[in-house]
Amino acid sequence: MTAHSPRILIIDDEPQIQRFLQPALAASGYEPVKAMTGREGLAEIARRAPDAVVLDLGLPDMDGKEVLTRARAFYDGPILILSARDRETEKIDALDLGADDYVEKPFGVGELLARLRVALRHKIERAGIKPVIERGGFKLDLTLRLVTRNGEAVRLSPKEYDLLALLAEGGGKVLTHKQLLTAVWGPAHAEDVQYLRVFIGQLRQKLEDDPATPRLILTESGVGYRFGVE
Amino acid sequence: MTTGEPLRPDPDALLEEAARASRGRLKVFLGMAPGVGKTFEMLRSARRAKAAGEDVVVGVVESHGRQETQALLRGLEVMARQPMEHRGRSLLEFDIDGAIARRPALLLVDEYAHSNAPGSRHPKRWQDVAELLDAGINVWTTLNVQHLESLNDVVWKITGVRQLETVPDNALSAADEIELIDLTPEELRRRLADGKVYVPETARLASEKFFRLENLTALRELALRRAAQTVDDQLVGAMKRAGVEGPWAAGERILVLIGADAASSSLVRAGRRLSDMIGDAPWTVAHVERPSHPVLDEGAQQHLGTALKLAEQLGAAALILSGEDIVISVKAYVRQNNVTQILVGNRRFQRRRPFGRPSLTAALLEDSTGAALHVVTEAPQEQAPALPRRPRLAAGVNWRRYLSSAGFVAIATGIAYLLQARFADADLSMVFLTAVLASGVLHGLRPALLAATASFLAYNFLFIEPLYTFWIGSPANLLALFAFWAVALATGGLAGRVRDQASALSRHTAAITSLLAVSRRLSAATTKGEVAQAIADHVSAGVGGETTVLLPEGGEIAAVAGTPTLTPLGTSAMTAARWAWERGEVAGAGTGTLPQLPRTFYPLQGSRVRAGVVGVEHSAALTPEAQRYLTALLDQGAVALERAEFAADAADAEALRRSDRLRAALLNSISHDLRTPLSTVLGSATTLLDYGPVLEPDTRQDLLLSIREEAERLSRYVGDLLDMTRLEGGALVTRQEWTDIRDVLAAAIERVQRRAGNRRIDRDFPADLSLIQADPGLAEQAVVNILENAIAYSPDGTAIEVAAYEDRRGIVISIEDEGRGVPTAELERVFEKFHRLEEPSDRHKGSGLGLAISKGFVEAMGGQIAAASPIHDGHGTRVLISLPKPATPPEAAA
Structure with missing residues (x-):
C-alpha cells in the first residue's frame, strides 16, 4: 500500500447506495468521493485523479457506457461497474469498452471491496509487469515463456500459451470472450466462443489440480474468464 | 462414384420407398385376354390369405354367373354394392366409401379397367383403387393387357377391336406386384368353345374376331413382355435402393415431335412404348409453334390439347416450343437436353417444306445431333370411330x-x-x-x-x-x-x-391486357377477401361463367367470394372442391374426379402453400389459349393470396413484438424498482456487519435508518403490485360502509407525514360533511398514493393542500401540489400503469403504479378521478376524486 489512502470515486445516482458505500469505504481505509451524475463523475475523475472508480451504469443524465468511454480517453486507472442482472449485454459492452470488473446489484459490501482490492493491485502490477507469476504450485515465466506445475514443465501449444499469458497478465481482471478471441485468434473470430471453450478446457486439464473446480482460470458465465488471484 | 467409398443408396429411391410404405400395396393379376382365369386365381389366393388369418374383403367381383367363381366367393366377406341411378336404369357399383370405412387389410377389386357409372366419384375404377391405396388399404385387382393405354393402338391393329376401357400405364407401374395369369392360346380357345369364357351377347361378333389364334398369340406376347418389364423395373428399383451401381438406362432421353392433328395421339403412345423399350427413359412430347402462324383452328387445338394431355398421363413431359424454323428449334432443344432418341411421324414431317428446303426428317437426319431418329408411320384415318369425339367448339361460327x-x-x-x-x-x-x-x-x-x-x-x-x-x-x-x-x-x-x-395478336393482346389489369387489381387488394373477389371477377370474365373462390378457414375450406354472386356450393361440389384442396389436383368437370359436376375446381397453388380453390363453370371445354390464361390468372391469384396472408402475419408479428417490448419495459421497471432498495438493504447491512465496530455511532444509526426506509419502500412497492394484481384479476372486493371522508384524509396524511420532509400539508375540510357509502381502506390507499406522488414530484419546502367539499352529486377530494406540474400531453396518461414522469425531484422513485391503483380503487367505489395541471402560473398539479353521495345508491362491488 502506498502512503496515502487510495481515493475511490463512486458515481451513482442512488443516494441510498452512496449512503452506505461512503462509510464502508472509509472504514476500510479508502478515501471515498461521490458523484451523483455522469457529468459530475467525469469532472471528479479529471480533478481528483482517483485510484479507482466505481461506476453505476444507470445514471440520470448520461449512459454509464458513455461515461466509461469518455473517462478512458484520459484515465487508465481501474473502473468497476455496478450493474443489474437484466443488463447483461450492457455489462459485457462495458467490459469491452475497458472496464476492469463488475459487481451485480444487489451486492454485499465485502464482495465489492474484494474486487476493488484486486483491481488496485492489478494497477500496481501493471505499472511494473512482474515477469514471473506464481500461484500455489503453478508458475508462469513471461520472459522465458515457461510454464511449470509443481516444478515440472508443462507443454502448451502457442495458442494455449497466448491465452494463458493474456489471462495471467490481466491479474484477476475479467476478460470478455470478445477480448480474448480478438487478441489470440484475431478479429475475424471475435464471435467464435467455441474456440475458447475448447482451449480453456485444455488449459484446465493441464494446469488445474482438479479441472472440475478450477482455481487458476475462473469462468464468468456468459461474460468471459478471469485469472484466479488468491 | 469413387472406388473404395461405399455406394450410398439413391435418396430418391428411398423416399419413394418411404412414400410407398404408408400407402397400400397393389397387386395386379395380369392376363392376355378375358377367360384366362384372373379372377379365379385372385379368389383362390384370397382364400389362402384368409385361411392364413388375413382380413380379406371382396369389394367387387364379377362372377358372370360362373359356378366355380361363385363357389370361391363363398366364405369370403363380400361388400354390398351401391345402387346408382343412370338414365332410369339402376346400376350396382363398387362402394368406395364403404370400403374406406371398412378398412380391410386386403380388398379385392375386380376389373381394373372398369368404367364407373356416371355420377360416381371417379369415372374409372383404377382411380378408385388409387384412392384406396392412398388410404392405406392393400388392393388386389385384375387386368387384361389390351386395356393398357399405350398398347391401345397396337391391340387395335392386332385385333381390329378398339378398347374403350383403358388404364393409364402408370396405373400399372404403381403395382407393387404383378402376377401373370398365363394360358396357351389353344387352351383359351378351347375354354371359349366350352362356354367357360363369359362374353356379353352384344360383343359376340367382335369376340369371334378377337379370339383368333394369331391375335391371342400376339396378346400373350404383349402380356409376357409387360410383366417381364415390371419385374425389371422392380429389380432396378431394388438395386437403386440398395445402392448398387448403374447403368440405369443412363442418359437416354426421348423427344417425341407431334403436330396438331389426329395422328398426334398415336405418336404419343408410340413414344411411351419406345420409352418402355429402352428402360423407362425420360421422355418429352413437344409441339413446335411458329410465332408467325400462331393460330391453329379449333380442331387442331383440340387435337394438340388431347395429345399433350395424353402425354402427361403416360408419364411424359409435355411442352410447346416456339420458333420460326422448326428444325432449328428442335436441334437446339435436342442439344440442350441431351436427347438421344427422336421420334417423328412420317406423314407430316416428310412433306417437303416451301422453297426447296428439305423436310424436317431429312434435316434432322442430315444434322449430326447424335440422336437416333425414329420415324413412325402415321395413319390419321386410324382415328377410329369408336373414340369419343369432343363436340367441336364454335363450328357454327365458321x-x-x-x-x-x-x-x-x-x-x-x-x-x-x-x-x-x-x-x-x-x-x-x-x-x-x-x-x-x-x-x-x-x-x-x-x-x-x-x-x-x-x-x-x-x-x-x-x-x-x-x-x-x-x-x-x-x-x-x-x-x-x-x-x-x-x-x-x-x-x-x-x-x-x-x-x-x-x-390472333389482338386476342393475345387482350389476354395480356387482361392479365395486366388482374395484376394491378391484385396488387391493390390488401386483404385475402379482396384478393379472392378479384380472382373471382377476372376468372369469370376471362374464361367462364359463374366462379367461386374458396379459402381455408379453420381446417376447412369455405366459399368467400363469387361472381356474379356468392352462392353456396352443393354437397358434391364441396366434395370436389375439398378434393382439389387436399390433393392439389383439378377436380370436377373435364377431370377424372366428379366429372358430372358443372364446375371445374382448380387448386390455387402458391409458392409455398396451397392458398385456396377456385370453382369455374365452363360453358365448354377450354381452348389451350384460355387454359394458359386461366393458369396464369390462378398463379397470380395464388401468389397474391399468399402475399395477403404474409402481410397479415407480419402485422400480427409486429403487434406481438410491440407487446413484447412493452412487457420487457415493464419487467425492466419492476426489476429495477425491486433491486434498488434491495441493494441498499444488503449493502448497508453488510457494511454494518463488516465494519460495525469501527463506524461512528451516527453512521451506524444512519445505515439502520436507511435499511428501514428501503425495506418500507420495498414493502410499499410489493403492496402496490399486489393491489394492481387484485384490480386486474378482478379479485378486488369493496366493503362499502358509512364513511366520513375527513377521517380518511386525516389517516392518509398521517401515513405520509414522515416521508413529506419539509413539505407542508395543509387541510381544508368543511365543518359539516355528509357521510357517504365507501370502503375506507381503499379510499385511504387511493389518497395516500396521490399524496406520495405529490411529495415525489414537488420540491422540499412547498405546500400540499388537501381539501374536501360537497357538491350536488357527491363528495369531492382535491389534492394540490406546487411541483413542476404535468405537461398537458402527459395528463391523460398519468393514471396508466407504469407511467412515470421523467425525473421526480425526490430520489424516492415511485412504482409507477400509485395513480393507476388510485384510479382503480376510486372507480371500484363508483367514483371518478381526474388530474389538472398547471394550476398556478405554469406549475402545480391538482388531482380531484369525486365519490357519489348516498342519495345515489352505491354501485355493486366489482
Missing part, C-alpha cells in the same frame, strides 16, 4: 363466315351486272376483287380463298364470252381470267392471313 363471304361475291356479281353496260369486262373484275378483299379482311384466310374461287366462277359464267357457260372462248380471255383468279387468290390470301394474324 359457316357464318363462309356464308358472309359468299354473300359478298353475290353482291359484287349484282353490281358488276348493273355496271357491265358501261365498263369493260376487265374493269368489272375489280368489283370482284373488292369482294375477295373484303372477305379476307373481315373473315380471314379460308373464306377469302372461297370468295376468290366463287368470284372466278361467277365472272367467267356471267361476263366472259360465251356467256352463261364456264367455257372460255378466246385465249385473251383465258389469260385475263386466270390472271384474275391468281390475283384474287393472292389478294384474298394475303388479306386473310393478315386478318388472322391481327385477330
Whole structure:
C-alpha cells in the first residue's frame, strides 16, 4: 500500500447506495468521493485523479457506457461497474469498452471491496509487469515463456500459451470472450466462443489440480474468464 | 462414384420407398385376354390369405354367373354394392366409401379397367383403387393387357377391336406386384368353345374376331413382355435402393415431335412404348409453334390439347416450343437436353417444306445431333370411330363466315351486272376483287380463298364470252381470267392471313391486357377477401361463367367470394372442391374426379402453400389459349393470396413484438424498482456487519435508518403490485360502509407525514360533511398514493393542500401540489400503469403504479378521478376524486 489512502470515486445516482458505500469505504481505509451524475463523475475523475472508480451504469443524465468511454480517453486507472442482472449485454459492452470488473446489484459490501482490492493491485502490477507469476504450485515465466506445475514443465501449444499469458497478465481482471478471441485468434473470430471453450478446457486439464473446480482460470458465465488471484 | 467409398443408396429411391410404405400395396393379376382365369386365381389366393388369418374383403367381383367363381366367393366377406341411378336404369357399383370405412387389410377389386357409372366419384375404377391405396388399404385387382393405354393402338391393329376401357400405364407401374395369369392360346380357345369364357351377347361378333389364334398369340406376347418389364423395373428399383451401381438406362432421353392433328395421339403412345423399350427413359412430347402462324383452328387445338394431355398421363413431359424454323428449334432443344432418341411421324414431317428446303426428317437426319431418329408411320384415318369425339367448339361460327363471304361475291356479281353496260369486262373484275378483299379482311384466310374461287366462277359464267357457260372462248380471255383468279387468290390470301394474324395478336393482346389489369387489381387488394373477389371477377370474365373462390378457414375450406354472386356450393361440389384442396389436383368437370359436376375446381397453388380453390363453370371445354390464361390468372391469384396472408402475419408479428417490448419495459421497471432498495438493504447491512465496530455511532444509526426506509419502500412497492394484481384479476372486493371522508384524509396524511420532509400539508375540510357509502381502506390507499406522488414530484419546502367539499352529486377530494406540474400531453396518461414522469425531484422513485391503483380503487367505489395541471402560473398539479353521495345508491362491488 502506498502512503496515502487510495481515493475511490463512486458515481451513482442512488443516494441510498452512496449512503452506505461512503462509510464502508472509509472504514476500510479508502478515501471515498461521490458523484451523483455522469457529468459530475467525469469532472471528479479529471480533478481528483482517483485510484479507482466505481461506476453505476444507470445514471440520470448520461449512459454509464458513455461515461466509461469518455473517462478512458484520459484515465487508465481501474473502473468497476455496478450493474443489474437484466443488463447483461450492457455489462459485457462495458467490459469491452475497458472496464476492469463488475459487481451485480444487489451486492454485499465485502464482495465489492474484494474486487476493488484486486483491481488496485492489478494497477500496481501493471505499472511494473512482474515477469514471473506464481500461484500455489503453478508458475508462469513471461520472459522465458515457461510454464511449470509443481516444478515440472508443462507443454502448451502457442495458442494455449497466448491465452494463458493474456489471462495471467490481466491479474484477476475479467476478460470478455470478445477480448480474448480478438487478441489470440484475431478479429475475424471475435464471435467464435467455441474456440475458447475448447482451449480453456485444455488449459484446465493441464494446469488445474482438479479441472472440475478450477482455481487458476475462473469462468464468468456468459461474460468471459478471469485469472484466479488468491 | 469413387472406388473404395461405399455406394450410398439413391435418396430418391428411398423416399419413394418411404412414400410407398404408408400407402397400400397393389397387386395386379395380369392376363392376355378375358377367360384366362384372373379372377379365379385372385379368389383362390384370397382364400389362402384368409385361411392364413388375413382380413380379406371382396369389394367387387364379377362372377358372370360362373359356378366355380361363385363357389370361391363363398366364405369370403363380400361388400354390398351401391345402387346408382343412370338414365332410369339402376346400376350396382363398387362402394368406395364403404370400403374406406371398412378398412380391410386386403380388398379385392375386380376389373381394373372398369368404367364407373356416371355420377360416381371417379369415372374409372383404377382411380378408385388409387384412392384406396392412398388410404392405406392393400388392393388386389385384375387386368387384361389390351386395356393398357399405350398398347391401345397396337391391340387395335392386332385385333381390329378398339378398347374403350383403358388404364393409364402408370396405373400399372404403381403395382407393387404383378402376377401373370398365363394360358396357351389353344387352351383359351378351347375354354371359349366350352362356354367357360363369359362374353356379353352384344360383343359376340367382335369376340369371334378377337379370339383368333394369331391375335391371342400376339396378346400373350404383349402380356409376357409387360410383366417381364415390371419385374425389371422392380429389380432396378431394388438395386437403386440398395445402392448398387448403374447403368440405369443412363442418359437416354426421348423427344417425341407431334403436330396438331389426329395422328398426334398415336405418336404419343408410340413414344411411351419406345420409352418402355429402352428402360423407362425420360421422355418429352413437344409441339413446335411458329410465332408467325400462331393460330391453329379449333380442331387442331383440340387435337394438340388431347395429345399433350395424353402425354402427361403416360408419364411424359409435355411442352410447346416456339420458333420460326422448326428444325432449328428442335436441334437446339435436342442439344440442350441431351436427347438421344427422336421420334417423328412420317406423314407430316416428310412433306417437303416451301422453297426447296428439305423436310424436317431429312434435316434432322442430315444434322449430326447424335440422336437416333425414329420415324413412325402415321395413319390419321386410324382415328377410329369408336373414340369419343369432343363436340367441336364454335363450328357454327365458321359457316357464318363462309356464308358472309359468299354473300359478298353475290353482291359484287349484282353490281358488276348493273355496271357491265358501261365498263369493260376487265374493269368489272375489280368489283370482284373488292369482294375477295373484303372477305379476307373481315373473315380471314379460308373464306377469302372461297370468295376468290366463287368470284372466278361467277365472272367467267356471267361476263366472259360465251356467256352463261364456264367455257372460255378466246385465249385473251383465258389469260385475263386466270390472271384474275391468281390475283384474287393472292389478294384474298394475303388479306386473310393478315386478318388472322391481327385477330390472333389482338386476342393475345387482350389476354395480356387482361392479365395486366388482374395484376394491378391484385396488387391493390390488401386483404385475402379482396384478393379472392378479384380472382373471382377476372376468372369469370376471362374464361367462364359463374366462379367461386374458396379459402381455408379453420381446417376447412369455405366459399368467400363469387361472381356474379356468392352462392353456396352443393354437397358434391364441396366434395370436389375439398378434393382439389387436399390433393392439389383439378377436380370436377373435364377431370377424372366428379366429372358430372358443372364446375371445374382448380387448386390455387402458391409458392409455398396451397392458398385456396377456385370453382369455374365452363360453358365448354377450354381452348389451350384460355387454359394458359386461366393458369396464369390462378398463379397470380395464388401468389397474391399468399402475399395477403404474409402481410397479415407480419402485422400480427409486429403487434406481438410491440407487446413484447412493452412487457420487457415493464419487467425492466419492476426489476429495477425491486433491486434498488434491495441493494441498499444488503449493502448497508453488510457494511454494518463488516465494519460495525469501527463506524461512528451516527453512521451506524444512519445505515439502520436507511435499511428501514428501503425495506418500507420495498414493502410499499410489493403492496402496490399486489393491489394492481387484485384490480386486474378482478379479485378486488369493496366493503362499502358509512364513511366520513375527513377521517380518511386525516389517516392518509398521517401515513405520509414522515416521508413529506419539509413539505407542508395543509387541510381544508368543511365543518359539516355528509357521510357517504365507501370502503375506507381503499379510499385511504387511493389518497395516500396521490399524496406520495405529490411529495415525489414537488420540491422540499412547498405546500400540499388537501381539501374536501360537497357538491350536488357527491363528495369531492382535491389534492394540490406546487411541483413542476404535468405537461398537458402527459395528463391523460398519468393514471396508466407504469407511467412515470421523467425525473421526480425526490430520489424516492415511485412504482409507477400509485395513480393507476388510485384510479382503480376510486372507480371500484363508483367514483371518478381526474388530474389538472398547471394550476398556478405554469406549475402545480391538482388531482380531484369525486365519490357519489348516498342519495345515489352505491354501485355493486366489482
